[in-house]
Amino acid sequence: MGRNISIKVARAQLDMTQKQLAERVGVSRQTMNAIEQGEYNATIKLCRAICKVLGKSLDELFGEDESDEETK
Numbered sequence: 023m024g025r026n027i028s029i030k031v032a033r034a035q036l037d038m039t040q041k042q043l044a045e046r047v048g049v050s051r052q053t054m055n056a057i058e059q060g061e062y063n064a065t066i067k068l069c070r071a072i073c074k075v076l077g078k079s080l081d082e083l084f085g086e087d088e089s090d091e092e093t094k
Contacts, residue, residue: 025060028083032076047071 033043044054047068056062057072064072069084076083 026058026083028078029058029072029076032078032083036076038076043072043075046075
């Protein structure tokens, strides 16, 4: 599982901290950090909540990167 840079970028575009995003979706900042670092697999419910807060689709934030496909 690789890092999820898309969440970090989307958060930065909204000038939102990990803590602020975590509070909005009901998890700890540590959990949000683990999701961004690729160390935690979020539930689909949590993924959808993150997408809603950041105004992005599931594919934009959690879809597989084309470079990931090439390594399979």
